[in-house]
Amino acid sequence: MSIIFNEKTKTITLHTKNTSYQMKIGNLDYLLHLYYGPSIPDEDMSCLIMQYDRGFSGNPYESRSARTFSLDAQPQEFSTQQQGDFRTSSIEVVNSDGSYSFHGKAVNYKISKGKYQLSTLPSVFAGRDDTADSLEVTLCDVVSNIQVTLLYGVFEEADIITRAVKVTNHGKNPVYLKKIMSMCLDFLNGSDLDLISLPGRYGQERQVERQAMTHHIHNIGSVRGSSSHQQNPFVILCDREAGEDYGRCYGFSLVYSGNFLAEAELDQYDQLRFVMGINPKQFLYELKPGQVFECPEVVMAFTSHGFTALSHLYHDFYRTNLCRSKFVSQVQRPVLINSWEAAFMDFDDVKLVEIAKAAKNMGVDLLVMDDGWFGKRDDDNSGLGDWFVNETKIKCGLHKLVEQINDLGMKFGIWFEPEMVSEDSDLYRAHPDWAMEIPGRHAVRSRNQIALDMSRRDVQDYLIEKVNAILDDANIYYVKWDINRSLADIWSNALPPEKQGEVYHRYVLGLYRVMDKIILTHPDILFEGCSGGGGRYDPAMLSYYPQYWVSDNNNPIDRLKLHYGTSFVYPTCTMGAHISDSGRFVPLETKAVVAMCGTFGYELDATHLSKEELAICKEQSQRFRKYYHITFKGDFYRLTNPFQMGNMTAWQHVTKDKKESLLSVVVTNLTCNGPQEYIRAKGLDADAFYSINGGPQIRSGSSLMNAGIPINREVPEYSAFQFHLVRQDEA
Ligand code: DGJ
Secondary structure, three states: OOEEEEOOOOEEEEEOOOEEEEEEEOHHHOEEEEEEEEOOOOOOHHHHOOOOOOOOOOOOHHHOOOOOOOOOOOOEOOOOEOOOOOOOOOEEEEOOOOOEOEOOEEEEEEEEEOOOOOOOOOOOOOOOOOOEEEEEEEEEEOOOOEEEEEEEEEEOOOOEEEEEEEEEEOOOOOEEEEEEEEEEEEEOOOOOEEEEEOOOEOOEOOOOEEEEOOOOEEEEEEOOOOOOOOOOOEEEEEEOOOOOOOEOEEEEEEOOOOOEEEEEEEOOOOOEEEEEEEOOOOOOEEEOOOOEEEOOOEEEEEEOEHHHHHHHHHHHHHHHOOOOOOOOOOOOOOOEEEOHHHHOOOOOHHHHHHHHHHHHOOOOOEEEEOOOOEOOOOOOOEOOOOOOEOOOOOOOOHHHHHHHHHHOOOEEEEEEOOOEEOOEOHHHHHOHHHEOOOOOOOOOOEOOEEEEOOOOHHHHHHHHHHHHHHHHHOOOOEEEEOOOOOOOOOOOOOOOHHHHHHHHHHHHHHHHHHHHHHHOOOOOOEEEEOEOOEOOOOHHHHOOOOEEEOOOOOOHHHHHHHHHHHOOOOOHHHEEOOEEOOOOOOOHHHHHHHHOOOOOEEEOOHHHOOHHHHHHHHHHHHHHHHHHHHHOOOEEEEOOOOOOOOOEEEEEEEOOOOOEEEEEEEEOOOOOOOOOEEEOOOOOOOOOEEEEOOOOOEEEHHHHHHOOEEEOOOOOOOOEEEEEEEEOOOO
16 A cells, blocks of 8 residues: 555655655644655654744644744645635635635545546546555534545556545535635745746747746746646746756646646745645635535656656656547557648638548548538638538538548548637527627637637537537548637626636536547547647646647747657657648758657648659658657657757657667757767667667667767758667677
């Protein structure tokens, strides 16, 4: 059992292979946080906590004349409200008498085998061979009878601990939740920690930023209704000197697709509090007697060995314990061609078949019909919501079109944007009240579309019926599920005024219900997520979709940063990456090398390619398949940082047994007559010998990792190289 309760010391210690995490039912039954880091035995770590009379930091009433116990200075497992702790709170409740107060004390705990379940939200699961245990600790406020149950999932071999929270109203009156975080982690000293986040914007998602902790609340979050392009629900806290290969790193990854918040507060005593959960902005959730509120899960990982080791923990875990789709591991992902940058909305069935015929010669497996096939949809001002085939464009009908593609020996995929409606659509004309618009006010338009009120059951049922009807009508192999605006005008016509503070979260719950009923009922369809590129690239979405479109920005040089940042937490096999016409001066080979970092495909008008180009693409598709077992199942290494001035960006995939590796390099900037550059490999067997691209030269793993590979500098700008390293077992 990886969870141990010590009766004598009242400590609860969680152990994974390389880490330990400890809390204690401490003074006055407050639940204190004692430790998270490299493995320790079950010793009581409360010796770390010193108690002083801290001026202006109050003491709970029950501590009587003892002035040294202040919650303002104690490390807590889930901070309380109005108990003299002035740091950021984990919970804010408005009680039925109007008071803002929650005094949570530990009342019981439960340890069980297996992973706890959340019933309304996606969460990670334990595989058949995983050792997973769960802990529940319940905190109760005896006046209001509000109970907060802290949930912990301990994945021993994976070195992962998950956290979530359930709030239950056992009182007699309704209360309102104003803020409820999924986790709180108090560090006894955080002044030497840095915070790394993945901010961005449309077309430039998940760039990497690092900031030192100073004495205020560092706040990372989204209030756009989705996890967003602008921030990602992933944060690292690490040693100031931590790098790819060394340093303590704590990772926090929230399994949620709506508004989120991560706060890191360095307090007056250099303690650091970190909380993460649903963003409290415009959040006010009524909890009636007997009702339970579930908070989304945070997946935590710790390593002392730097960012690469932290990424590997997440990559391995998210590859096996997040998404149940058979496309995660049982079925190889297809090479696809997408119609978007080939034709935008200007296509018909004949054009699509022409593209497919040309793509067949490129070794492509799957044609994806993107936006423009339904309702009245010739531009982005109309049609959303009308999920029936536009037969002036698809004249032969969907069934026949799919048959024609299948007859070429190719599979067929289709695009949807279920959550949106155009004012110029049959759906909006029939149900204007289904759109998110505040009565008496004009809605904010974005791409000239309005969000549907996904919190409504009737809206959810309409979408489930319409999308499923299309998926069941033809032989659909793949679906791209898009969303192209942020939410504004948060309002539901189906809810009374006092419940409008629930709409942001109910939208997300409604979306998950729709996804359950469409995605989980079609296990043979490969689903790819998209949000105007990568605007909702989060673990909750990845629990449904094995792959997600990284960005609408297909420029391969920009993609180097996009892939780099995304890879800090998400495995590269989730990264939708295509070759398109974007980046005109970048050679086709470089585009292929970059797209092979992810799921690989094309997004261009194949009918315009020359015979030679078609043949080049065919070889690229074959190469992607040849290296698939390395890039989809191997360990990923960031060899250089594209955000730093350098001449090359390099990365590497290595099979788990270290027998094979694919090392990729893009030359981004070579100065005239400059020095020779070497790329040092990682993750190889130092004592083994490797061939390079099947050539006669054999080099030791040690020399490849320590001396590196010389990169030819007499090459055109933006050239790329791939080095396929194969271990020579007989050497
Ligand atoms: C945004 C996506 O990111 C694009 O790939 C494309 O599907 C368009 N939406 C279609 O409207």
